[in-house]
Amino acid sequence: MKARWDIFCSVVDNYGDIGVTWRLARQLVVEHACDVRLWVDDLRAFERMCPDIDVHLAQQWQEGVDVRHWPSEWVAAPAADVVIAAFACQLPPDYMEAMAERQRTPLWMNLDYLSAEEWVVGCHRLPSVKFKGVQKYFFFPGFRPGTGGLLREAGLLEQRHAFQQDVAAQQHFLQGLGVFPLAGARLISLFAYENAGLARWLDVLSTDGRATHLLVPEGRILGDVARWLGVEGLAAGAVHQRQALTVQVLPFVRQEQYDRLLWCCDFNAVRGEDSFVRAQWAGRPLLWHIYRQDEDIHLDKLDAFLELYTAALSPAARAALVSLWQAWNTEGDMAQPWKMLMEHWPEVLAHAERWCLEQGLQADLATALVQFYESWI
Ligand code: TRH
Numbered sequence: 001m002k003a004r005w006d007i008f009c010s011v012v013d014n015y016g017d018i019g020v021t022w023r024l025a026r027q028l029v030v031e032h033a034c035d036v037r038l039w040v041d042d043l044r045a046f047e048r049m050c051p052d053i054d055v056h057l058a059q060q061w062q063e064g065v066d067v068r069h070w071p072s073e074w075v076a077a078p079a080a081d082v083v084i085a086a087f088a089c090q091l092p093p094d095y096m097e098a099m100a101e102r103q104r105t106p107l108w109m110n111l112d113y114l115s116a117e118e119w120v121v122g123c124h125r126l127p128s129v130k131f132k133g134v135q136k137y138f139f140f141p142g143f144r145p146g147t148g149g150l151l152r153e154a155g156l157l158e159q160r161h162a163f164q165q166d167v168a169a170q171q172h173f174l175q176g177l178g179v180f181p182l183a184g185a186r187l188i189s190l191f192a193y194e195n196a197g198l199a200r201w202l203d204v205l206s207t208d209g210r211a212t213h214l215l216v217p218e219g220r221i222l223g224d225v226a227r228w229l230g231v232e233g234l235a236a237g238a239v240h241q242r243q244a245l246t247v248q249v250l251p252f253v254r255q256e257q258y259d260r261l262l263w264c265c266d267f268n269a270v271r272g273e274d275s276f277v278r279a280q281w282a283g284r285p286l287l288w289h290i291y292r293q294d295e296d297i298h299l300d301k302l303d304a305f306l307e308l309y310t311a312a313l314s315p316a317a318r319a320a321l322v323s324l325w326q327a328w329n330t331e332g333d334m335a336q337p338w339k340m341l342m343e344h345w346p347e348v349l350a351h352a353e354r355w356c357l358e359q360g361l362q363a364d365l366a367t368a369l370v371q372f373y374e375s376w377i
Contacts (some may be wrong), residue, residue: 001159002033002034003034003035003038003080003373004035004037004080004082005034005035005036005037005082005083005084006037006039006079006080006082007021007030007036007037007038007039007079007086008039008084008086008091009089010042010087010089011040011045012087014200014272014274014291015045015049016291017045017087017089017275018042018045018046018145018275019273019275020086020087021040021086021111021274022049022104023255024048024084024111024151024366024369026065026363027036027151027247027366028366028370029368030149030155031154032366032367032370034082035064035066035144035235036372037044037078037259038065039068039069040068040069040070040241041070043069044264046067048251049254050254052364053300056162061227070092074093074094077095078098079099079102080106081107082369082373083107083108084109084110084111084139085107085109086135086141087110087111087113088110088112090250091210093208094133096131099131100131101134102243104135107372107377108134108135108137108138108374108377109136109137109138109139110128110136110138110139111139111141112138112140112152112239114273115142116142116144116307116308117304118144120140120142121142121145121317123138123144124139124142124146125137125138125139125148125372126138129362135320137372139372144308148365148368148372149362149363149365149367150277151274151365152231152281152360152364152365153364154364156281157281157283157357157360160281160283163260163263164197164263164283167180170263170264173264174264176216177253177257178248179215179248182211182213184211185212185246186211186212186213186267187212187213187215187266187267188205188212188214188215188219188265188268189216189217189261189262189267189269189270190214190216190217191216191226191268192219192271192289192328193221193271193289194220194221194223194224195221195224195289195328197327197328197330197332198225198334199224199227201229201334201338202225202242202247203335204213204246204334204338205245205337206242206244206245207243207244208244211246212244212246213248214245214246214247214248215248215261215265216247216248216250217248217249217251217253217261218235218249218251218252223312225247225249229242229247233291235249236250237251241343242301244365258275258278259278259282262275262278262284263282263284266284267284267286267287268284268287269283269287269289269328270288271290271291272290273291280355280356280359281356281360282356283352283357284349284352285348287324287325288325289328290302295297298329299329302325302326306321306322309355310322312354313347313351316343316344317347317348317351319340320340320341320343320344320348321344321348323337323340324340324341344345366368
């Protein structure tokens, strides 16, 4: 009998919650032959990355996943064998009752936020609360051995590698988005929250000896881009040139297309959680805009990742990368760190690929979840 999985996704803000659960749901179906229901409370956020979603339907099939609208008024549904509450979302009370009433208790897990901090290893797979005999477990994704790993579909790195070797395929893909960079231009993607530090970075790029083509998917950073350009507003399709810098606004594309965009670029500015991981799988240098948390606790998470990520770099390259990431996340001056990073480019580039391959040696998150379930039953 195929195991039945229920994944609950409450879209708090932005796209990371749905981005992660949608990838996970598909992978469980395709690679592990699971029956997966994905409960999502905001189908409009889902539709942005998967335009096939019909936002009016209570139930629909998408790529083998049984997608359910998670209504505010819960309608009774039988509990599954494995229940995942993504990012600590609260399950409907009636559904929890249904879990407790099952003859065979389900495995109930909280899929946690991604962090490189050391304590994650100790908390991964620990029991959490209990509801009427049903035990909940913490399940932590992570970069360190002993965590749940990262979402990575089978063959992803091979596909990425083949695409990066195929200049014509990249050109074809970019042209499909209306992107025609100048020969030799550096290609950068920019997906970030609002950031006052952007202006200084764009100043440096525009006065650089090498041309840059900056691709900005529609989103929260556009206000800062528009301010720097001195234009009223920006929408998908807009292209503006300032000296060596061409800025082009892209539509928000399907998730698979976004991955390809990252694969095409020399450098990716990403944010949150899912795009951050995908930029690492692109094997190219990256810049992370971490999701801001109260009392600046996100800065500890940033430092923890930097410590791991830069451990094998030379001191000078490490200093350049760390100062760039810290400037970006504190809205500091990006100009000097960017110049420093460029001085260490070959090393930073080789490192990005090496880091990707190293991380690729760990079991992926979907496999780790399935293995946990198998060991649990
Ligand atoms: O949207 P985010 O800022 O999400 C964040 C984080 O997950 C954060 O940890 C969480 O606490 C907060 O939401 C509530 O960034 P993230 O995680 O990169 O998610 C973006 C998703 O959007 C990702 O799956 C990639 C996808 N995407 C597309 O599908 N097409 C696009 O054009 C772009 C730019 C992104």
